[in-house]
Amino acid sequence: MAMKVALLGCGVVGSQVVHLVDEQSEELAARIGTPIEIGGIAVRRIDRARGVDPSLLTTDAMALVTRPDIDVVVEVIGGIEPARSLILAAIGAGKSVVTANKALLAEDGQTLHAAAREAGVDLYYEASVAGAIPLLRPLRDSLAGDRVNRVLGIVNGTTNYILDRMDSQGAGFTESLEEAQALGYAEADPTADVEGFDAAAKAAILARLAFHTQRVTAADVHREGITGVTAADIASAKAMGCVVKLLAICQRSEDDKSVGVRVHPVMLPVEHPLASVKEAYNAVFVEAASAGRLMFYGAGAGGTPTASAVLGDMVAVARNRLAGTSVAEGGHDTGLAVHDMGETITSYHVALDVADRPGVLSKVAEIFARHQVSIKNVRQEGRGEDAQLVLVSHPAPDAALSRTVDDLRGHDMVREVASVMRVETFSD
Amino acid sequence: MAMKVALLGCGVVGSQVVHLVDEQSEELAARIGTPIEIGGIAVRRIDRARGVDPSLLTTDAMALVTRPDIDVVVEVIGGIEPARSLILAAIGAGKSVVTANKALLAEDGQTLHAAAREAGVDLYYEASVAGAIPLLRPLRDSLAGDRVNRVLGIVNGTTNYILDRMDSQGAGFTESLEEAQALGYAEADPTADVEGFDAAAKAAILARLAFHTQRVTAADVHREGITGVTAADIASAKAMGCVVKLLAICQRSEDDKSVGVRVHPVMLPVEHPLASVKEAYNAVFVEAASAGRLMFYGAGAGGTPTASAVLGDMVAVARNRLAGTSVAEGGHDTGLAVHDMGETITSYHVALDVADRPGVLSKVAEIFARHQVSIKNVRQEGRGEDAQLVLVSHPAPDAALSRTVDDLRGHDMVREVASVMRVETFSD
CATH class of the missing domain: 3.40.50.720 (NAD(P)-binding Rossmann-like Domain)
Structure with missing residues (x-):
């Protein structure tokens, strides 16, 4: 039969x-x-x-x-x-x-x-x-006796191709997108890819599986695409020993009561295994309590x-x-809810064009402090009218970081906020 | 119940x-x-x-x-x-x-x-x-409708740790082994790891699963450890844009009639995903006809x-x-036999200390040609008595390459064979 x-x-x-x-x-x-x-x-x-x-x-x-x-x-x-x-x-x-x-x-x-x-x-x-990457079944079956804490995925080949070109060739977004279109890596209407819609759908699926909660849908995923990523962002990332990747991130909250699910560009240390995922390849990095760090890599489309x-x-x-058997899914739901992006704990990289005058750093630091965001490191580049202040924050609620950047934008000592991007951190 | x-x-x-x-x-x-x-x-x-x-x-x-x-x-x-x-x-x-x-x-x-x-x-x-890497079940289940052509694995964390130290710190084998022992990455008697016995057992298991042949046992695996890897080998690899890794390689023969299974040090291009596997991490790279290239990465021990x-x-x-069900394995055996290492198609990197005299290269090339091994590229370093000739062969049967090296060793124009290592090649 x-x-x-x-x-x-x-x-x-x-x-x-x-x-x-x-x-x-x-x-x-x-x-x-x-x-x-x-x-x-x-x-x-x-x-x-x-x-x-x-x-x-x-x-x-x-x-x-x-x-x-x-x-x-x-x-x-x-x-x-x-x-x-x-x-x-x-x-x-x-x-x-x-x-x-x-x-x-x-x-x-x-x-x-x-x-x-x-x-x-x-x-x-x-x-x-x-x-083709065997990923969902390993998450569901092989890690069945484990506890996933965070999933970070490069799940959209088009955006990875574009960011990889920008990184390796110093090209701008538009130019890299056109190259991706010419090579068939991006569609004529690239919205679903470059605005992160495709990655957001995948993030919802990954979160559901990883945290055994049926509640997550694409609408719950905070989504930012890569159209705003500039050659200056990429250069700023390089100066910090980082690359820029569009990541789908699913993370359990510290108190274990909710999960955060988001898609946005991230500065990632070059030593991280995800950083070496080139061209249109996909990879999903999983942090589990017992299994430790795992990564699944391969062709994401085709x-x-x-x-x-x-x-x-x-x-x-x-x-x-x-x-005569079947594998039921979703029968034992943890019921973990999705928390807002504002409550998600992230770190920001901020590059500010400022006038090189005494008191600038103290003013900037005061704005960070006002929102209870502490600064991890500061670096000043250039002098005089071309001075740039590059700050990386310690982890803080995203809403506080976002308000910090708003205040910096409004301050008269800051000529321009040249680059803002989240930095993903990894413990050893 | x-x-x-x-x-x-x-x-x-x-x-x-x-x-x-x-x-x-x-x-x-x-x-x-x-x-x-x-x-x-x-x-x-x-x-x-x-x-x-x-x-x-x-x-x-x-x-x-x-x-x-x-x-x-x-x-x-x-x-x-x-x-x-x-x-x-x-x-x-x-x-x-x-x-x-x-x-x-x-x-x-x-x-x-x-x-x-x-x-x-x-x-x-x-x-x-x-x-902890979910690997065997994906190979068995998720790739059940696919056809695996080659598997390359870093399956021993101790040797990867040692080679990574040698690469990143220019240290010698003995020094790196001692460091690994002090940190608990290597045992007091490191033989099973550094001589490749551990990796060979895993290679046999991988080959059986990947090619659906029950015939492969540890005794069928060609095995070379890393005790012979020198700082000069690592430097020579670097000069070629490569790193040295101990790989377990399972490969289907061109005529699809047999498989080769081997464990030995390999020079691998730095761009390859396996090259960025650091410290004691493991990773297995799979090349399948439909799924393309996949990699599974994570902690290999603990x-x-x-x-x-x-x-x-x-x-x-x-x-x-x-x-009331079970998953039978080995019931449908392809019966693929294991061929000898001599018949396995590999490429060699050979560094020769030679006197910088007219005719050396032609003599060396003649020895390669005698065994029907063609040369992919040659580079000469240094001059006079310190000259070194670095050659990389095109793929050829391992036995022919091995005989070529024997003849080079015996030739009076070659003062010393400074480094011999296989180079793994990847099509795009």
Whole structure:
């Protein structure tokens, strides 16, 4: 009895899934314990699907996902609807589901997981974050006996490519974006990537898994993109022995009562393993109580890597199905809430263009003190009218740091706030 | 009904497992679906075990592993016997097994896996390679639909620490080893680490999993340690933009008919992600056909990280047991054989002290050509009596490269072969 798969979507990833299932059929059968077979492929327009057996194609996705002979539904359409309705219908009909849909999981993962739990079927989604990197299942399974304290991820290849170019070639943002577009690393409309929307969806998924809380959605994620990152920021980071990365950060609060989830540019020490993640690669760094520091690195996008992750999930859910079991998620919720960005403890790097006059530093220090932000170090560059004061704060609530910067902007001794960026710190 | 665990061994890892099971009991119960409980602990001497409930202790390990109320046996004794007999007895009595025993798995994994398959129980061993890094299950499960071509691993923290010191401080091997010993990174008798025995056992386990061949044992692994690595080698690597790492390398042959498994020092480009693995950290780099390049990074040793990996496995096998299923391994063997080191395709870096006389290079090139080894690049350093010729070969069978070096050693124009090391190459 073959395991029958319904495929929703036949674009770059979908067609690659079909290709791999075909190419690896013997090996897959051996690893699952029974052959796997594509039973149908739902597409929007039949005449557009290429390279697949035409007799498998249908435009009636709803009929396909509820067809009695289908065991597993693989969704690679993306977007919220009709993906959500189709997945819920599939689950309702007792099918296990594999999806790569980060937007849907970030927005409404709770509903999907609850439906899967109730129906006793699997909902796997390894491909939704960091492409081919086996990350979600290790977080869920291998660290099941551990306690995650912080997750820091480079989860968007486009922005990493742009920042890497800016760092290695001293190029500006616009120039680097254009290069990324020319090479196919960035889309014509790069908003989802450069404004951090893509990373924010992934951050929500990571936070949910790492902290076992179903409450986090994309809307809970504080989000800042990289469009404001300047060549001066990158140079300032270099002077401190840092690189600039766009990170998705999920962190447990000190009192263990809530989590903070955010996406923004970060200055990161060059010695940190995340700092050496180049080009469009992704990597996720996990700090766990027992396991210590872990990092998972690999290709974050692309049809073949994503299809590889989908295939890994297909094998797992097929095996579970054959064994008559399923892995429920979200049944034991820690209920940890998400706290505001203002309450998140961060550190700031601030570069100020000031007049080199006696009393400037004391004025600046007074403004920091007013908001109870203590200064970790100060460095002065240049002299006279070109003087720049570079300060790094100790960790403090983000709201206090933000108000400090507002006050600095308004002060007449500060000609310009040349660069503001958060600095991520690591204990040894 | 609690899931009952028998623990074999109560040293650094074992006592930490007891501690974590105790500390995380609620969370573990939630994740498994039933409470987990230590039913007994086998030790060699009862008066030596500390910090655990004395009523759990026994010196009769064989009676413990076959006790009817035990579900899962966790073996953290290490070594071949009595571990093997105890694990086989446990499997024979229908228990699932979690082990951290790399030596045993490398020597006789085939017997253990066959017994587990036959009995329909789990045999999990995440902790045996690279400590807390979730690596073996991702290789087995997430890449189940993929095809691994090469695995390169820094799997021994002691040697990585020593090589990192030699690189960063220009120190010699002996001095760096002594520092590692003083800091507890190396044992008083460092043979198992510095001669590559530890890494070779892990290489065998990795090769078996990556290529789905049960045939590989530790004895099949070509092994060279780092005792011969000199400050001159490190300097020579630096001059080429490389660092020296002790790597475990498992590679599929070009014709896909066999695999090569080896442990030896390697010159690696500084841009490669493995090059930035510092101190005693471990990392395993995987090249797969669909997933592309992946890296798994983390702490490779230590009681708590290892216990974390054991705990992750315990949760998995307990869940499987509750669901009445198990994951068989080795049932579908590719049967790939291991080829000799001589047939393995490698590249050499060779530094020769030569007299700076006309004709030296042509003589040296002739020796390379005699063994059908082509030269990728040559660089001459110094002049007169201090001249050094540094050559890097194109890939060739290791036996041919080795014979080339032998001939160079015997030639009267070569005063000394100052450095010989393999260079690992990466396609883009």
